[in-house]
Amino acid sequence: LINALMALGLNVILKTxxxxxxxxxxxxxGAYTSAQLTVKLGLPFLAGFLLGGLLASLAAFVVGRxxxxxxxxxxxxFTFALSEFLFLLSKxxxxxxxxxTGVVGIKxxxxxxxxxxxxxxxxxxxxxxxxxxxxxxxxxALYRSPFGRAMNAVRESELLAAATGYNPMRIKVIAFSIxxxxxxxxxxxxxxxLLYIAPFSFTFWESVNFLLMNIVxxxxxxxxxxxxxxxxxPLPEFLRAYVVWQQVLYGLVLMVFMRFLPDGVTSLLAxxxxxxxxxxxxxxxxxxxxxxxxxxxxxxxx
Numbered sequence: 001l002i003n004a005l006m007a008l009g010l011n012v013i014l015k016t017x018x019x020x021x022x023x024x025x026x027x028x029x030g031a032y033t034s035a036q037l038t039v040k041l042g043l044p045f046l047a048g049f050l051l052g053g054l055l056a057s058l059a060a061f062v063v064g065r066x067x068x069x070x071x072x073x074x075x076x077x078f079t080f081a082l083s084e085f086l087f088l089l090s091k092x093x094x095x096x097x098x099x100x101t102g103v104v105g106i107k108x109x110x111x112x113x114x115x116x117x118x119x120x121x122x123x124x125x126x127x128x129x130x131x132x133x134x135x136x137x138x139x140x141a142l143y144r145s146p147f148g149r150a151m152n153a154v155r156e157s158e159l160l161a162a163a164t165g166y167n168p169m170r171i172k173v174i175a176f177s178i179x180x181x182x183x184x185x186x187x188x189x190x191x192x193x194l195l196y197i198a199p200f201s202f203t204f205w206e207s208v209n210f211l212l213m214n215i216v217x218x219x220x221x222x223x224x225x226x227x228x229x230x231x232x233x234p235l236p237e238f239l240r241a242y243v244v245w246q247q248v249l250y251g252l253v254l255m256v257f258m259r260f261l262p263d264g265v266t267s268l269l270a271x272x273x274x275x276x277x278x279x280x281x282x283x284x285x286x287x288x289x290x291x292x293x294x295x296x297x298x299x300x301x302x
Contacts, residue, residue: 001125001128001129001131001132002128002186002189002190002193003186003209003210003213003229003232003233004132004213004225004226004229004230005128005131005132005135005182005185005186005189006023006027006182006183006186006210006213006229007210007213007214007217007225007226007228007229008132008135008136008139008182008222008225008226009023009135009178009179009180009181009182009183009186010023010179010183010210010211010213010214010225011139011179011214011219011222011224011225012139012142012175012178012179012182013175013176013179013180014214014219015143015148015151015152015155015175015219016151016154016155016171016172016175016176017154017155017156018068018075018172018175018176019075019076019079019211020075020079020176020179020207021076021079021080021083021204021207021208021211022079022080022082022083022086022207023179023180023183023206023207023210023211024083024183024202024203024204024206024207024210025082025083025085025086025087025202025207026056026059026060026086026180026183026184026187027056027183027184027186027187027190027202027206028086028087028090028187028197028199028201028202029052029055029056029059029086029184029187030052030053030055030056030183030184030185030186030187030188030191031052031187031188031190031191031197031201031202032052032090032096032097032103032187032191032197033048033051033052033055033056033184033187033188034048034049034051034052034187034188034191034192035048035103035106035191035192035197036096036103037051037052038106038107038192039103039105039106039107044110044112045107045109045110045111045192046111046112048188048192049109049185049188049189049192052184052185052187052188053181053182053184053185053188054181054184055184056180056181056183056184056187057177057178057180057181057184058177059180060176060177060179060180060181061173061176061177063082064172064173064176064177065173067079067082068169068172068173068176069169079207080204083203083204083207084204086202087199087202087203087204090199090202091199097199098198099199100198100199101198102196102197102198102199103191103196103197103198104195104196105195106191106192106194106195106196106197107192107195108124108192108195109124109127109192111127124192124193127189128189128193131185131189132226135182135185136222136226139182139222140222142178143222147171147174150166150171151171151175153166154166154168154171154172187202205247208250209232209250212228212232212250212253212254213225213228213229213231213232213233214228214264215228215254215257215258215264216228216231216232216253216257216264216265217229217231217264217265217266218263218264218265218266218267219263219264220263220264220266220267221266223266223269224264224265224266227264227265227266228264228265231265235250
């Protein structure tokens with residue numbers, strides 16, 4: 001569920017045509033912020049959760065105003081460099097991140113209306129499910145709003161979007177900030193699920209995984225990143241015996257989907273969705289009544 005939330009955040013960025021390889025870095029900002037605020041300052045989980053997401057979003061807003069002036073492969077390379085910078089920073093800033101040792105002693109989530117912390121995996125699952133459901137509802141409303149239409153316009157053509165009155169730079173920065181807000185929330189959940197975080201959890205390859213989830217599931221619908229997360233997340237367990245070849249196999253999966261299923265798995269499911277929706281729409285409707293044919297008309301037909 002955390003991976004689905006991360007993939008959903010990246011989907012917001014992809015909606016404007018930008019491919020970010022720094023998503024795991026903003027996840028790290030949310031994770032370390034929430035962990036340090038709850039461990040060192042003793043703040044409650046909800047405060048660390050919200051501040052972790054907001055700080056990741058603020059960092060994205062500041063950085064985005066610079067890097068989103070770049071386009072195409074230049075933006076891609078810059079986000080790769082940003083990902084490596086944030087990874088090295090997490091390793092070499094022990095005062096902020098604990099360095100290679102990481103942050104230990106993170107407490108399970110506590111909620112104001114519950115007497116006990118969410119120590120069990122089942123309890124945490126429901127918390128993550130609620131957060132994901134709220135994120136999906138928010139992103140769905142965003143995509144249906146005028147701002148969502150502006151995002152689509154920027155993705156198709158920045159020149160045409162500017163000609164119709166949109167500000168492409170502003171739209172890309174806001175979308176980038178929203179996507180990283182969800183990444184920060186995902187990082188906070190990740191920290192309070194494992195109760196320990198270290199730099200190796202936020203490498204460049206994690207960003208690649210989030211991108212792969214969108215490509216495999218499909219970027220054109222909200223179900224895409226969630227389905228992609230369901231497919232990609234268990235892959236390391238199945239490929240445990242082939243650790244050396246994992247990245248190669250991921251690359252092959254990426255090439256196969258880009259070549260044969262550019263719209264992801266959801267493109268295969270879309271016709272079934274339409275058929276199901278049509279069938280459900282017919283349920284409950286009275287059967288059409290055939291009007292009797294007049295006798296004269298029947299005689300003429302003969």
